[in-house]
Amino acid sequence: MSSQRWLFKYIGLFIIFLVGIFFSISSYYFVEAVEYENLQLEFQKRSDSRINSFKREMVRNFEVLTGLRAFFSASPNVSRDMFLAYTSSVLKGRSSIQALDWIPKIKKDERPRYEKLAKEEGVTNFVFTEREQGVMIPVKNRDVYFPVYYTAPLYDNEMALGFDLASNPRRKKTLLQSIQKNEMIGTNPIILIQGREKQKGFMVFVPVFRTVDNSEKQQQELLGFVAGVFDVEKIFRAALKHADGSTRGLWFSIFDRTNKKRKFLYQEVFDYADTWNTYKQIIFVAQRKWQIVIYATNEFKNIHLKSNSFVVMLISLCFTFIIFAYLKVVLDKHQKNEEIVKLRTQELSIREKQYQQLEQMAKKMEELARTDPLTKLSNRRHFLEQMEIERVRSIRSNKPLSIILIDVDHFKSFNDLHGHSCGDFVLKSLTGTMKSCIRKQDLIARWGGEEFIILLPETNIDGCRIVAEKIKDKIASQTYLYQDKKLSITITAGATTHKNEENIDVCIKKADDALYKGKERGRNEVVTN
Incomplete structure (x- = not known):
């Protein structure tokens, strides 16, 4: 009856604790949901601000084309000097405009006059050209030409002078x-010859008409086009300066989606795996359909996400634990006497377990003291102990005792080329190969670094050399595969036999000297001493 009574009391206490935990977690998720909703609204607000700023910057750039169109409409006979004077003023402070062009409509019979006039204005060797197999050649005869007649600034744009846009099917389609539509029309993304390598931009054409009085009605006659070449990145960078708030944690991409194809216009490079959220919006630029994608990274989230949810949960949990602790103290006081005997029994059990654990730890420590942690072979200390035992036995039984000292050739190159994990792989792989070449009574140990040592009881120098050659040949003939990389490994070995009057150090020194001679001979050798 007593145990059931205490059981019911603790069950009630546990239920109170669970209710408090549930309330704390629920409050955390509720507040977190509100915070994430506010974070999403902040991301959308900042994205809209930057997109709207980009739109305004595009309008500012297109106003230059609108003004240039009005300039040619008002003065059809604009000279080259007049064009350069006008454009030099409007291009100041507008680094995003790479070029402004005047593209007149020229009939076949007017071509010689225009070419002559351009040369008189100082454009040496001016001719109408078109591109054929990547080479600029004189234009072929056609009824109407649309050549780049004026361009500004001249620097980096002189090669475009005379180029007939009607010779390019895509450009001709855009002109038509x-x-x-009698509206400005944009082109597909182009690579700017004025900018950095593979810098993207686009062209915009605006038709220029003049009104001609006919006998009965007025008609619109096409004079030509004003065109602009624009750097998308510079326009976008200028727009960001006027946007609200910081862009930290935000990255941007712009694509042309006019023909359902995704063509890159501008893209910032960052770790896409770090993306927290994306915002996409379609805008129309000079009759082109562009998509602006804004990526918010975890950095943006960490900056703008408030951590009130954690504070609320922490307060709720503290309150829950205080109540739980208080009720538990009350119950523990009533149950204290009953627990004394149980506690003492548990202490005895714990001490017994601790004693068992200490015994296990002592055995493990003894094993660790004798074993190399990487290769699981015997270490230097254990090897020396066993060699001393075998030395005494060899002297007593008058039987030979030999050792082989092995060094991995060019081991440092594995670490330098593939990392230290590759070096570890080599040592462990060689351990298995060498074990397969020796007897059960033989002992192999890691001597240090990339060196191994093998103890061969009851083995003379000839037998020792045979074992060393066997190990050398087997390692050299194998291909070791590390992370899809094939490794070729060789070793150099020094072999010697212990003499009765020698101590251990002298014997090992003889093997080391033999190993050194093998290194001098070019490695992948077995040398006896």
């Missing part, structure tokens, strides 16, 4: 669309 611009004429039909």
Whole structure:
């Protein structure tokens, strides 16, 4: 009856504790959900701010084309000097505009006059050109030409002078669309010759018409096009300066999705695995469909996410533990006498277990003191102890005792080329190969670094050399595979036989000298001493 009474009391206490834990966790997730919702709204707000700033910056750049169009509409006979004077003023402070062009509509019979006029204006060797197999050649005869007649700035853009845009099917299609809609039309992404390697940009064409009075009605006559070449990255960077808040933790990409194909315009490189959230928006730029993708990384989340949920949960848990502790103390006071005997019994049991654990630890420590932790072979200390035992036995029984000292050739190169884990792999792999070449009564140990030593009881120098050659040949003939890399390994060995009057150090020194001679001979050798 007493045990059942205490059981019910502790069950009640445990239920109170579980209710408190449940309330604490629930409050944590509720507050966290609110915080993540606010974080999402902050991310969307900052993304919209940057996209709107980008739109405004695009409008500022396109206003230059609109002004240039009005300039040619008002003055059809614009000279090259007038064009350069006008564009030099509007290009100041607009590094995102790589070029402004005037592309007149020129009929076949007008071509000689325009080419002559350009040369008179100082453009040496000016001719209408087109591209054929990557080479600029004089343009072929056609009814209408749309050459780049004026361009500014001249630096980095002189090669474009005279190029007939109608010779390029894609450009010609864009020009015709611009004429039909009488609106500015953008092109597919292009690689800018003015910018860094593979820097992306785009061109925009704006048709220029003039009104011609006919006998009965007025008609629009096409004079040509004004065009602009724009650097997307510079436009975007200028837009970010005017956006609200910091861009820390935000990364941006812009793609052209006009023809359902994703063409790269601008992309910042970062660790995409660190992305916390993305925001995408479609905008229309000069009749082109662009997609702006903004990536928020965990850095953005860590900066803007408030940690109130953890504080609320911590307070709730503290309150729960205080109540639980208080009730438990009350129950423990009533049960104290009953627990004394149990506690003493448990102490005896614990001491017995601790004694067993100490015995196990002592055995493990003894084994660790004798074993190399990497290869699981005997270490230097254990080897010397066993060699002394075998030395005494060899003298008493008048039977030979030999040793082999082995060094891995060019071991440092494995660490340098593939890392220290590769060196560990080599040592462990050689351990298995060498074990397969010796007898059960033989002892192999790791001497230090990349050196191994083998103890061969009842083995003379000839037998010792045979074992060493067997190990050397087997290692050299094998291919060791490490992380899909094939490793070729060789060893050099020094072999010697113990003499009765020698101590251990002298015997090992003889093997070491033999090993050194093998290294001098070019490695992958067995030398006896």
